[in-house]
Amino acid sequence: MSRKARRFGLGTVLLLGLLAAWIHIADKNYVYRAAFYNLADIDDNEIFEQRQITAPQVTQPWPKAAAYNELSFPRELEHLHEELSSVAFLVVKDDSLLHEQYWGGYSDASLSNSFSMAKSIVSILVGVAIKEGKIKSVEQPVGDFLPGFSEGAKAKIRIIDLLRMSSGLNWDESYINPFSMTTESYYGSDLKKVIDRLEAVEEPGQQWTYKSGDTQVLAFVLQAATGKSLSQLVEEKLWKPMGAARNAEWSVDKPDGMEKAYCCFFSNARDLARLGKLYLHNGVWNGDTLVPPAYVKASLTPTGLPKADDGSKVDFYGYQWWLMPGYKGQDIFYARGILGQYIIVIPEKQLVIVRLGKERSELVANHPSDLRVIVDAVNKVVK
Numbered sequence: 151m152s153r154k155a156r157r158f159g160l161g162t163v164l165l166l167g168l169l170a171a172w173i174h175i176a177d178k179n180y181v182y183r184a185a186f187y188n189l190a191d192i193d194d195n196e197i198f199e200q201r202q203i204t205a206p207q208v209t210q211p212w213p214k215a216a217a218y219n220e221l222s223f224p225r226e227l228e229h230l231h232e233e234l235s236s237v238a239f240l241v242v243k244d245d246s247l248l249h250e251q252y253w254g255g256y257s258d259a260s261l262s263n264s265f266s267m268a269k270s271i272v273s274i275l276v277g278v279a280i281k282e283g284k285i286k287s288v289e290q291p292v293g294d295f296l297p298g299f300s301e302g303a304k305a306k307i308r309i310i311d312l313l314r315m316s317s318g319l320n321w322d323e324s325y326i327n328p329f330s331m332t333t334e335s336y337y338g339s340d341l342k343k344v345i346d347r348l349e350a351v352e353e354p355g356q357q358w359t360y361k362s363g364d365t366q367v368l369a370f371v372l373q374a375a376t377g378k379s380l381s382q383l384v385e386e387k388l389w390k391p392m393g394a395a396r397n398a399e400w401s402v403d404k405p406d407g408m409e410k411a412y413c414c415f416f417s418n419a420r421d422l423a424r425l426g427k428l429y430l431h432n433g434v435w436n437g438d439t440l441v442p443p444a445y446v447k448a449s450l451t452p453t454g455l456p457k458a459d460d461g462s463k464v465d466f467y468g469y470q471w472w473l474m475p476g477y478k479g480q481d482i483f484y485a486r487g488i489l490g491q492y493i494i495v496i497p498e499k500q501l502v503i504v505r506l507g508k509e510r511s512e513l514v515a516n517h518p519s520d521l522r523v524i525v526d527a528v529n530k531v532v533k
Contacts, residue, residue: 189325190263190265190325190336190413190488190489191263191508192237192262192263192489192491192506192507192508193262193263194263194401194414195261195263195399195401195414195416198401198402198410198414199401199402199403199404199405199407200399200400200401200402200416201379201381201399201400201401201402201409202381202397202398202399203381203384203385203389203397203398203399203400204385204389204397205389205390205394205395205396205397205398205421206389206390206393206394208393209393209394209395210392210393210395210436211393211395212242212246212247212420212423213245213246213247214246214247215243215244215246215247215248217248218246218247218248218249219249219250221241221248221249221531221532222531223527223528223530223531224527224530224531226523226526226527227523227524227527227528230520230523230524231251231253231507233509234490234507234508234509234510234511234520235253235254235507235508235509236251236253236490236505236506236507236508237252237253237254237256237260237262237506237507237508238250238251238252238253238256238258238260238262238418238419238504238505238506238507239251239252239419239503239504239505239506240419240420240423240503240504240505241501241502241503241528241532242423242426242427242501242502242503243499243500243501243532244500245427245500247420248532250419250420252419256506257418258395258418258419258420259396259418260418261396261398261399261416261417261418262416262417262418262419262491262506263413263414263415263416263487263489263491264413264414264415264416264417264422264485264487264491264506265413265414265487265488265489265491266362266412266413266485266486266487266488266491267415267422267485267486267487267491267492267493268365268400268410268411268412268413268414268415268487269362269365269411269412269470269485270425270470270471270485270493271380271384271388271415271425271485272365272368272369272372272380272411272412272470273313273368273449273469273470273471274388274425274428274429274441275372275380275383275384275387275388276288276309276313276368276371276372276445276469277433277441277442277445277446277449278383278387278388278440278441279372279375279376279383280442280445281439281440281441281442281445282376284375284376285309285371285375287309288308288309288310288313288445288448288469289308289309289310290308290309291305291306291307291308291309292304292307292308292309292311292312292367292371293305293307295370295371295374295375296367296370296371296374298345298346299367302350303318303349303350304319304348304349304350306350306353306354307319307350307354308354308355309368309371310355310469311354311355311364312364312365312367312368312371313364313368313449313469313470314355314358314453314455314467314468314469315358315359315360315361315364315453315467315470316354316355316356316357316358316359316453316455317350317354317361317363317364317367318350318351318352318353318354318355318356319348319349319350319351319361319363319364319367320348320349320350320351321348321361321362321363321364323359323360323361323362323363325488331344331347331363332362335362335363335366335403335410335412336410336413336414338403339403339404339407340403340404340407341366341403341407341408341410342370342408344363344366345363345366345367345370348363348367355455356455356456357455357456357457357458358453358455358456358457358458358464358467359457359458359459362412362413363412365411365412365470366410366411366412368411369408369409369411370408373408379408379409380400380409380411381400381409384398384400384415387440388424388425388428388440389421391435391438391440392424392428392435392440393424394417394421394424395418395420395421396417396418396420396421398415398416398417398421399415399416399417400414400415400416401413401414401416413487419504419506420504422493422504422506423493423502423504425485425493426485426493426494426495426502426503426504427502428440428441429441429446429449429450429471429483429495430495430497430500430502432446432447433445433446445469448468448469449468449469449470449471450468450469450471450473450483451468452464452465452466452467452468452473452475453467453468466516466517468483471483471484471485472484472485472486472517474517474525477522477525478526478529479498480496480497480498480499480529481497481498482494482495482496482525483495484521486518486521488510489507489508489509489510490505490506490507490508490509490510490511490518490520491505491506491507492504492505492521492524494521494524494525496525496528496529499529499532501528501532503524503525503528505524
Protein backbone atom coordinates (compact mmCIF):
# COMPACT_ATOMS: atom_id res chain seq x y z
CA MET A 151 0.00 0.00 0.00
CA SER A 152 1.33 3.41 -0.95
CA ARG A 153 1.91 6.19 1.57
CA LYS A 154 -0.89 8.21 -0.05
CA ALA A 155 -3.32 5.31 0.30
CA ARG A 156 -2.34 4.78 3.95
CA ARG A 157 -2.87 8.48 4.68
CA PHE A 158 -6.28 8.37 3.01
CA GLY A 159 -7.24 5.31 5.02
CA LEU A 160 -6.12 6.83 8.30
CA GLY A 161 -7.86 10.10 7.47
CA THR A 162 -11.11 8.27 6.75
CA VAL A 163 -10.90 6.37 10.02
CA LEU A 164 -10.21 9.60 11.89
CA LEU A 165 -13.16 11.38 10.29
CA LEU A 166 -15.48 8.48 11.04
CA GLY A 167 -14.26 8.46 14.62
CA LEU A 168 -14.88 12.18 14.98
CA LEU A 169 -18.35 11.80 13.46
CA ALA A 170 -19.17 8.95 15.85
CA ALA A 171 -17.97 11.05 18.78
CA TRP A 172 -20.10 14.00 17.68
CA ILE A 173 -23.16 11.76 17.25
CA HIS A 174 -22.69 10.46 20.79
CA ILE A 175 -22.05 13.88 22.36
CA ALA A 176 -25.00 15.42 20.48
CA ASP A 177 -27.25 12.55 21.65
CA LYS A 178 -28.11 11.54 18.10
CA ASN A 179 -27.51 7.80 18.35
CA TYR A 180 -30.80 7.20 16.54
CA VAL A 181 -28.85 7.96 13.34
CA TYR A 182 -27.35 4.46 13.40
CA ARG A 183 -30.83 2.93 13.39
CA ALA A 184 -31.93 5.27 10.63
CA ALA A 185 -28.87 4.33 8.55
CA PHE A 186 -29.45 0.61 9.07
CA TYR A 187 -33.15 0.58 8.19
CA ASN A 188 -32.92 3.44 5.69
CA LEU A 189 -36.31 4.68 4.45
CA ALA A 190 -39.57 3.96 6.24
CA ASP A 191 -41.58 0.89 5.25
CA ILE A 192 -45.14 -0.34 5.63
CA ASP A 193 -43.98 -3.22 7.86
CA ASP A 194 -41.99 -1.14 10.32
CA ASN A 195 -44.10 -2.41 13.21
CA GLU A 196 -41.57 -5.25 13.16
CA ILE A 197 -38.73 -2.92 14.18
CA PHE A 198 -40.46 -0.61 16.69
CA GLU A 199 -42.09 -0.94 20.07
CA GLN A 200 -45.84 -1.22 19.52
CA ARG A 201 -48.89 -0.49 21.67
CA GLN A 202 -51.91 -2.65 20.93
CA ILE A 203 -55.43 -1.42 20.26
CA THR A 204 -57.72 -4.35 21.05
CA ALA A 205 -60.75 -5.06 18.90
CA PRO A 206 -64.05 -5.60 20.71
CA GLN A 207 -65.36 -9.09 21.42
CA VAL A 208 -68.49 -8.28 19.43
CA THR A 209 -67.47 -6.98 16.01
CA GLN A 210 -69.54 -5.39 13.26
CA PRO A 211 -68.69 -7.13 9.98
CA TRP A 212 -69.11 -5.18 6.76
CA PRO A 213 -72.19 -6.35 4.86
CA LYS A 214 -71.36 -7.35 1.30
CA ALA A 215 -73.05 -5.65 -1.61
CA ALA A 216 -75.03 -7.72 -4.08
CA ALA A 217 -72.36 -7.02 -6.72
CA TYR A 218 -69.44 -7.77 -4.37
CA ASN A 219 -66.20 -8.21 -6.36
CA GLU A 220 -68.00 -8.16 -9.69
CA LEU A 221 -66.65 -4.79 -10.83
CA SER A 222 -64.23 -4.52 -13.73
CA PHE A 223 -61.96 -1.50 -13.34
CA PRO A 224 -60.14 0.37 -16.13
CA ARG A 225 -56.70 -0.85 -17.11
CA GLU A 226 -55.20 2.40 -15.78
CA LEU A 227 -56.10 1.37 -12.24
CA GLU A 228 -54.76 -2.16 -12.61
CA HIS A 229 -51.53 -0.73 -14.00
CA LEU A 230 -51.29 1.63 -11.02
CA HIS A 231 -51.64 -1.29 -8.59
CA GLU A 232 -48.81 -3.09 -10.37
CA GLU A 233 -46.51 -0.10 -10.79
CA LEU A 234 -46.90 1.27 -7.27
CA SER A 235 -47.08 -2.09 -5.47
CA SER A 236 -50.53 -1.94 -3.94
CA VAL A 237 -51.14 -4.42 -1.12
CA ALA A 238 -54.83 -3.66 -0.49
CA PHE A 239 -57.65 -1.94 -2.36
CA LEU A 240 -61.18 -1.69 -1.03
CA VAL A 241 -64.39 0.08 -2.04
CA VAL A 242 -67.39 0.58 0.23
CA LYS A 243 -70.64 1.79 -1.36
CA ASP A 244 -73.71 2.70 0.71
CA ASP A 245 -72.03 1.21 3.81
CA SER A 246 -71.57 -2.17 2.13
CA LEU A 247 -68.38 -3.79 0.93
CA LEU A 248 -68.44 -3.63 -2.85
CA HIS A 249 -64.91 -4.57 -3.86
CA GLU A 250 -61.61 -5.68 -2.30
CA GLN A 251 -58.27 -6.91 -3.61
CA TYR A 252 -55.01 -7.91 -1.95
CA TRP A 253 -51.51 -8.54 -3.24
CA GLY A 254 -48.11 -9.75 -2.04
CA GLY A 255 -49.35 -12.02 0.70
CA TYR A 256 -51.52 -9.34 2.33
CA SER A 257 -55.13 -10.01 3.32
CA ASP A 258 -58.05 -8.41 5.13
CA ALA A 259 -56.23 -9.28 8.38
CA SER A 260 -52.81 -7.87 7.50
CA LEU A 261 -51.44 -4.90 9.41
CA SER A 262 -49.90 -2.10 7.36
CA ASN A 263 -48.48 1.28 8.32
CA SER A 264 -50.93 4.10 7.70
CA PHE A 265 -48.12 6.70 7.92
CA SER A 266 -49.64 10.20 7.92
CA MET A 267 -53.20 8.92 7.79
CA ALA A 268 -52.57 8.75 11.54
CA LYS A 269 -52.78 12.55 11.56
CA SER A 270 -56.45 12.32 10.60
CA ILE A 271 -57.01 9.86 13.47
CA VAL A 272 -55.46 12.35 15.90
CA SER A 273 -57.81 15.01 14.53
CA ILE A 274 -60.77 12.69 15.15
CA LEU A 275 -59.62 12.17 18.74
CA VAL A 276 -59.51 15.94 19.29
CA GLY A 277 -63.15 16.06 18.24
CA VAL A 278 -63.98 13.27 20.68
CA ALA A 279 -62.19 15.14 23.50
CA ILE A 280 -64.22 18.28 22.70
CA LYS A 281 -67.45 16.26 22.75
CA GLU A 282 -66.57 14.93 26.21
CA GLY A 283 -65.54 18.33 27.56
CA LYS A 284 -61.88 17.37 28.02
CA ILE A 285 -60.99 20.18 25.62
CA LYS A 286 -63.19 23.31 25.68
CA SER A 287 -62.86 24.17 22.00
CA VAL A 288 -60.32 24.39 19.20
CA GLU A 289 -59.65 27.96 20.31
CA GLN A 290 -58.21 26.78 23.64
CA PRO A 291 -54.50 27.62 24.14
CA VAL A 292 -52.09 24.70 24.02
CA GLY A 293 -50.49 26.17 27.14
CA ASP A 294 -53.57 25.13 29.15
CA PHE A 295 -52.31 21.57 28.78
CA LEU A 296 -48.55 21.79 28.20
CA PRO A 297 -46.42 23.95 30.53
CA GLY A 298 -43.80 24.45 27.84
CA PHE A 299 -46.39 26.36 25.79
CA SER A 300 -47.63 28.62 28.58
CA GLU A 301 -45.00 31.37 28.28
CA GLY A 302 -43.34 33.43 25.57
CA ALA A 303 -44.20 33.23 21.89
CA LYS A 304 -45.50 29.65 22.17
CA ALA A 305 -48.26 30.82 24.53
CA LYS A 306 -50.10 32.24 21.52
CA ILE A 307 -50.52 28.83 19.90
CA ARG A 308 -54.06 27.41 20.01
CA ILE A 309 -55.28 23.89 19.29
CA ILE A 310 -56.76 25.09 16.00
CA ASP A 311 -53.31 26.30 14.92
CA LEU A 312 -51.98 22.77 15.35
CA LEU A 313 -54.96 21.20 13.58
CA ARG A 314 -54.52 23.55 10.61
CA MET A 315 -50.71 23.16 10.41
CA SER A 316 -50.21 26.84 11.21
CA SER A 317 -48.41 26.70 14.56
CA GLY A 318 -45.37 28.74 13.51
CA LEU A 319 -43.11 26.19 15.21
CA ASN A 320 -39.65 25.47 13.76
CA TRP A 321 -40.23 21.80 12.96
CA ASP A 322 -37.94 20.40 10.25
CA GLU A 323 -40.14 18.29 7.93
CA SER A 324 -37.31 16.45 6.16
CA TYR A 325 -37.46 12.74 5.34
CA ILE A 326 -33.98 12.46 3.84
CA ASN A 327 -31.82 14.40 6.30
CA PRO A 328 -30.69 11.91 8.99
CA PHE A 329 -30.43 14.71 11.55
CA SER A 330 -33.89 16.22 10.98
CA MET A 331 -36.55 16.30 13.68
CA THR A 332 -38.72 14.00 11.58
CA THR A 333 -35.98 11.37 11.34
CA GLU A 334 -35.22 11.66 15.05
CA SER A 335 -38.90 11.30 15.91
CA TYR A 336 -39.27 8.22 13.72
CA TYR A 337 -36.11 6.38 14.77
CA GLY A 338 -35.41 7.99 18.14
CA SER A 339 -36.68 7.10 21.60
CA ASP A 340 -37.76 10.39 23.21
CA LEU A 341 -40.52 12.33 21.48
CA LYS A 342 -40.98 14.65 24.44
CA LYS A 343 -37.38 15.78 24.15
CA VAL A 344 -37.89 16.60 20.47
CA ILE A 345 -41.08 18.54 21.14
CA ASP A 346 -39.54 20.41 24.06
CA ARG A 347 -36.87 21.78 21.70
CA LEU A 348 -39.41 23.42 19.42
CA GLU A 349 -39.53 27.19 19.27
CA ALA A 350 -42.14 29.56 17.86
CA VAL A 351 -40.45 31.36 14.98
CA GLU A 352 -43.54 32.73 13.24
CA GLU A 353 -46.89 34.12 14.37
CA PRO A 354 -49.36 31.23 14.75
CA GLY A 355 -52.48 31.03 12.60
CA GLN A 356 -51.02 33.11 9.78
CA GLN A 357 -49.78 30.61 7.20
CA TRP A 358 -49.92 26.91 6.37
CA THR A 359 -46.80 24.75 6.53
CA TYR A 360 -47.06 20.97 6.66
CA LYS A 361 -45.38 19.85 9.89
CA SER A 362 -45.59 16.45 11.53
CA GLY A 363 -44.56 18.15 14.76
CA ASP A 364 -47.92 19.94 14.97
CA THR A 365 -49.66 16.56 15.13
CA GLN A 366 -47.21 15.29 17.73
CA VAL A 367 -47.91 18.31 19.94
CA LEU A 368 -51.63 17.54 19.60
CA ALA A 369 -50.90 14.04 20.91
CA PHE A 370 -49.32 15.47 24.06
CA VAL A 371 -52.34 17.78 24.43
CA LEU A 372 -54.73 14.82 24.16
CA GLN A 373 -52.73 12.83 26.68
CA ALA A 374 -52.75 15.73 29.15
CA ALA A 375 -56.44 16.50 28.58
CA THR A 376 -57.71 12.93 28.93
CA GLY A 377 -55.09 11.19 31.06
CA LYS A 378 -54.99 8.41 28.46
CA SER A 379 -52.67 7.36 25.66
CA LEU A 380 -53.70 7.73 22.03
CA SER A 381 -54.00 3.95 21.77
CA GLN A 382 -56.38 3.83 24.73
CA LEU A 383 -58.46 6.61 23.19
CA VAL A 384 -58.69 4.86 19.82
CA GLU A 385 -59.64 1.59 21.49
CA GLU A 386 -62.32 3.10 23.74
CA LYS A 387 -63.72 5.85 21.54
CA LEU A 388 -63.39 4.40 18.03
CA TRP A 389 -62.37 0.75 17.72
CA LYS A 390 -64.96 -0.63 20.16
CA PRO A 391 -67.93 1.59 19.19
CA MET A 392 -67.27 0.93 15.49
CA GLY A 393 -66.96 -2.82 16.02
CA ALA A 394 -63.52 -3.12 14.42
CA ALA A 395 -62.73 -6.67 13.37
CA ARG A 396 -59.01 -6.77 14.15
CA ASN A 397 -56.53 -5.51 16.69
CA ALA A 398 -54.51 -2.52 15.58
CA GLU A 399 -51.12 -1.18 16.72
CA TRP A 400 -49.46 2.19 17.21
CA SER A 401 -45.69 2.61 17.29
CA VAL A 402 -44.29 4.22 20.45
CA ASP A 403 -40.92 5.84 21.02
CA LYS A 404 -40.07 3.42 23.86
CA PRO A 405 -41.83 0.94 26.15
CA ASP A 406 -44.50 2.79 28.14
CA GLY A 407 -43.71 5.84 26.00
CA MET A 408 -45.59 8.09 23.58
CA GLU A 409 -47.23 7.15 20.30
CA LYS A 410 -45.69 8.50 17.11
CA ALA A 411 -48.84 10.46 16.44
CA TYR A 412 -47.91 11.84 13.05
CA CYS A 413 -47.51 8.35 11.57
CA CYS A 414 -47.27 4.72 12.53
CA PHE A 415 -50.84 3.58 13.18
CA PHE A 416 -51.05 0.01 11.85
CA SER A 417 -54.29 -1.56 10.72
CA ASN A 418 -56.01 -3.26 7.78
CA ALA A 419 -58.07 -1.92 4.90
CA ARG A 420 -61.46 -3.04 6.22
CA ASP A 421 -61.04 -1.42 9.63
CA LEU A 422 -59.48 1.76 8.23
CA ALA A 423 -62.54 2.10 6.00
CA ARG A 424 -64.61 2.48 9.19
CA LEU A 425 -62.96 5.86 9.77
CA GLY A 426 -64.10 6.94 6.32
CA LYS A 427 -67.64 5.76 7.03
CA LEU A 428 -67.64 7.67 10.34
CA TYR A 429 -66.82 10.97 8.64
CA LEU A 430 -69.03 10.21 5.65
CA HIS A 431 -71.86 10.23 8.20
CA ASN A 432 -70.68 13.40 9.93
CA GLY A 433 -69.23 11.68 13.00
CA VAL A 434 -72.28 9.47 13.61
CA TRP A 435 -71.81 5.69 13.69
CA ASN A 436 -75.02 3.71 13.25
CA GLY A 437 -76.99 6.34 15.16
CA ASP A 438 -74.36 6.95 17.86
CA THR A 439 -72.56 10.32 17.73
CA LEU A 440 -68.86 9.66 18.26
CA VAL A 441 -67.59 13.01 16.96
CA PRO A 442 -69.59 16.26 17.01
CA PRO A 443 -71.00 16.87 13.50
CA ALA A 444 -70.04 20.56 13.77
CA TYR A 445 -66.43 19.54 14.42
CA VAL A 446 -66.50 17.17 11.44
CA LYS A 447 -67.80 19.97 9.23
CA ALA A 448 -65.06 22.32 10.44
CA SER A 449 -62.48 19.57 9.90
CA LEU A 450 -63.47 19.27 6.26
CA THR A 451 -63.52 23.02 5.59
CA PRO A 452 -60.45 24.49 3.83
CA THR A 453 -58.28 26.60 6.11
CA GLY A 454 -58.05 29.41 3.56
CA LEU A 455 -54.63 30.32 4.95
CA PRO A 456 -51.80 31.35 2.64
CA LYS A 457 -49.33 28.59 1.84
CA ALA A 458 -45.93 29.47 3.29
CA ASP A 459 -43.84 28.77 0.19
CA ASP A 460 -45.85 30.65 -2.43
CA GLY A 461 -48.68 32.49 -0.67
CA SER A 462 -51.40 30.62 -2.56
CA LYS A 463 -54.67 30.05 -0.72
CA VAL A 464 -54.97 26.64 0.97
CA ASP A 465 -58.16 25.06 -0.31
CA PHE A 466 -56.79 21.52 0.03
CA TYR A 467 -56.47 21.07 3.80
CA GLY A 468 -58.69 21.23 6.88
CA TYR A 469 -58.08 19.80 10.35
CA GLN A 470 -55.46 17.20 9.35
CA TRP A 471 -57.62 16.01 6.43
CA TRP A 472 -56.83 16.58 2.75
CA LEU A 473 -59.57 18.13 0.62
CA MET A 474 -60.43 18.14 -3.08
CA PRO A 475 -63.43 20.48 -3.27
CA GLY A 476 -65.22 20.56 -6.58
CA TYR A 477 -63.13 17.82 -8.21
CA LYS A 478 -65.14 17.00 -11.34
CA GLY A 479 -68.24 18.16 -9.52
CA GLN A 480 -67.55 16.24 -6.33
CA ASP A 481 -66.34 17.44 -2.91
CA ILE A 482 -63.84 14.78 -1.90
CA PHE A 483 -61.87 14.46 1.33
CA TYR A 484 -59.23 11.96 2.29
CA ALA A 485 -56.55 10.84 4.73
CA ARG A 486 -53.10 10.38 3.20
CA GLY A 487 -49.90 8.50 3.94
CA ILE A 488 -46.53 9.06 2.30
CA LEU A 489 -46.40 5.71 0.47
CA GLY A 490 -49.84 5.97 -1.06
CA GLN A 491 -52.00 5.10 1.93
CA TYR A 492 -55.47 6.58 1.39
CA ILE A 493 -58.91 6.68 2.96
CA ILE A 494 -60.89 8.51 0.26
CA VAL A 495 -64.48 9.64 0.85
CA ILE A 496 -66.82 10.74 -1.94
CA PRO A 497 -70.02 11.85 -0.19
CA GLU A 498 -71.98 12.46 -3.41
CA LYS A 499 -71.80 8.74 -4.16
CA GLN A 500 -71.68 7.43 -0.58
CA LEU A 501 -68.27 5.94 -1.35
CA VAL A 502 -65.31 5.08 0.85
CA ILE A 503 -62.11 3.90 -0.88
CA VAL A 504 -59.05 2.52 0.88
CA ARG A 505 -55.74 1.92 -0.84
CA LEU A 506 -52.62 0.62 0.93
CA GLY A 507 -49.30 0.11 -0.78
CA LYS A 508 -45.55 0.57 -0.96
CA GLU A 509 -45.21 3.53 -3.33
CA ARG A 510 -46.93 6.76 -4.32
CA SER A 511 -46.77 8.98 -7.37
CA GLU A 512 -45.59 12.59 -7.41
CA LEU A 513 -47.69 15.49 -6.17
CA VAL A 514 -49.47 17.55 -8.79
CA ALA A 515 -51.27 20.66 -7.52
CA ASN A 516 -51.03 19.44 -3.90
CA HIS A 517 -52.48 15.97 -4.56
CA PRO A 518 -50.78 12.72 -5.68
CA SER A 519 -51.56 11.92 -9.29
CA ASP A 520 -52.30 8.28 -8.43
CA LEU A 521 -55.13 9.43 -6.16
CA ARG A 522 -56.84 11.04 -9.13
CA VAL A 523 -56.44 7.79 -11.10
CA ILE A 524 -58.11 5.89 -8.25
CA VAL A 525 -60.99 8.36 -7.94
CA ASP A 526 -61.58 8.53 -11.69
CA ALA A 527 -61.51 4.74 -12.07
CA VAL A 528 -63.98 4.12 -9.25
CA ASN A 529 -66.26 6.92 -10.44
CA LYS A 530 -66.25 5.37 -13.92
CA VAL A 531 -67.60 2.00 -12.82
CA VAL A 532 -69.60 2.82 -9.68
CA LYS A 533 -72.79 4.72 -10.43
